[in-house]
Amino acid sequence: MISYIALSPSVPVAYLATASLAFYILLNIPQQLRNLCFPIFLVPAWRAFATAGCLTWPSSLSGVWGLAVLIWIAHIIGLLYIDKLPVQSKIRKQWDIKATYKLLFDVRHFDTNRTTSPSGAVSVSRTASLVFVASRLLRLVVYWQLTVHLFTPLIPMIFGPLEPWEFDQYAQTYLRRLPIFETPEPVTARETWIRAVFTFRWIWLNFVDVDAAHTFFSIIFVGVLRLDSPEEWPAMFGSPLESYSLRRYWGRFWHRLVYRPYVGLAKVVAGKLHVRSMGPRVEKTFLVFLIFFNSGLAHAIVSLHSGNLAEDVDDIAFYCMNFAVIAAEGVIQNLASPIRKFLPSWLCKIIGFVWVFTFWFWAAPKWAYHEVHEELLNEVERRNRIQGLRLFTGMLGGEQFR
Structure with a gap:
């Protein structure tokens, strides 16, 4: 059975x-x-x-x-x-x-x-199919090895044993705890480096979660079921070299899986509210806002269903915050356009990359530190139970041989 x-x-x-x-x-x-x-x-x-x-x-x-x-x-x-x-x-x-x-x-x-x-019928040569499947399998192996042996243990491997308080709610704040504000517990160099490494690790793990699933199903539908051609499974993500602004991070690098489904729903809402009558710029901004809002709502529903009741509001706030920052970024870029004309393009891109990393350095821990905090608390509880069990069994053993 x-x-x-x-x-x-x-x-x-x-x-x-x-x-x-x-x-x-x-x-x-x-x-x-x-x-x-x-x-x-x-x-x-x-x-x-x-x-x-x-x-x-x-x-x-x-x-x-x-x-x-x-x-x-x-x-x-x-x-x-x-x-x-x-x-x-x-x-x-x-x-x-x-x-x-x-x-x-x-x-x-x-x-x-x-x-x-x-x-x-899908007409794909056996050689093309085998090359596609082999390259995708190799990608999965690389993802697996890097995730398991590098990115998952990366922080403890660099910084040694970690304590839950290093990822608690107080550690989620950073700018307000800079020394210039004379805070009672200013940020430390260790905390800053942990936060920087965590940002790279967080981006990688989120990228791999989506792209590995996409790669796995492309192997199934192209190589096993032979229902699709390789051209029908293009890359999910763009080049990270295109993400030298937050807008380009979401629009050029990150996957666009949600765009077509969510923009259709957003247009219905915009039509009901007669947003088009306010002008094309207002309508476009409203549609982008609803796409981010729907993304946050979907993440909130997943969090709510998985039992993480405290995360649902944070999920919506996170995506709405991204929309607000992108809007502010566009205004600043327009104001700075006269200065950008005198700067070489490579320098503008470097400044853009630094800005995008700085944003995620600030934002990612606010959204994800609590997961690490809970994992560390569970690990401490597990160790305490094991030590308590060993102590208890040791006492029994000692009494037995008196």
Whole structure:
């Protein structure tokens, strides 16, 4: 008999498959029926999110899965109820399974401007497929080795034993504790270096969580199932060399997975509030704000579902803060444009990189230090229990041989 634990990772996948089947049905029925039958998609889709806790390895997988499912739900809602795709078109016949599949997971809308039918068979040479799979497997191995042997133990490896108080709520603040403010507990050199290394480590781990999942599924769909071509799985992230402003960090380097699903929902809200009448600049700013707000809301829902009740407001505040800083950054760049004309481009980029790192140096611990603090507290509690157990068993042993 197979235990539930052995089957548990398949539970969210089964719910996702059921929701995908529901999408296939909804896509091929008239719009009026779609509105009535929407629960047949929403219920299993939400259960695919709610059962993310069944995915226990690696430890970050449940969070990545939960966020991906929420983005996917927004993508499907956009196709069915915002774009209102017809039951058939010039490039898709009704009840066309392959064409529906191409729409199903095309969250970044790569197939929007396809000139050929997406229902055609994927023609990929065996050599190209093998090269693609081999390169992606190598990437996963590199990610695994760097994460396990370098970035995960990086801070204790450099700074030695760590104490929980070094990551508590007081340690999350930095600027207010600089010596120039005559604070009772000013920041130390050790604390500054820990914060700097933590910032690099935090960016890396968040990058790897998303890109490793994307790489793994590209291997499955291109190399194993052979449903897609390598061109349909382009890089999730851009070059980090493009992130010499916070706006470019989010727009050029970080993944754009949320943009198309969230901008569709944002346009609906903007339309209801008649934001367009305020001018194109106001409308664009409002849409960007809602994209960041929706990102924070999705992270808050994941945090709330995982039991981290204190993090949900912080998640929303974090993304709204990024929007506010990007808006301020744009104003400052416009004011400084006369000066930038006299500076070489490489110097402007270096200043930009320093600014972006400084922002994350300040912001990342505010969002992530509490996780490290809880882990260290749990580790201290575990050590104390082990020491108490050893003491207790030692006392029993001593009494036994009196």
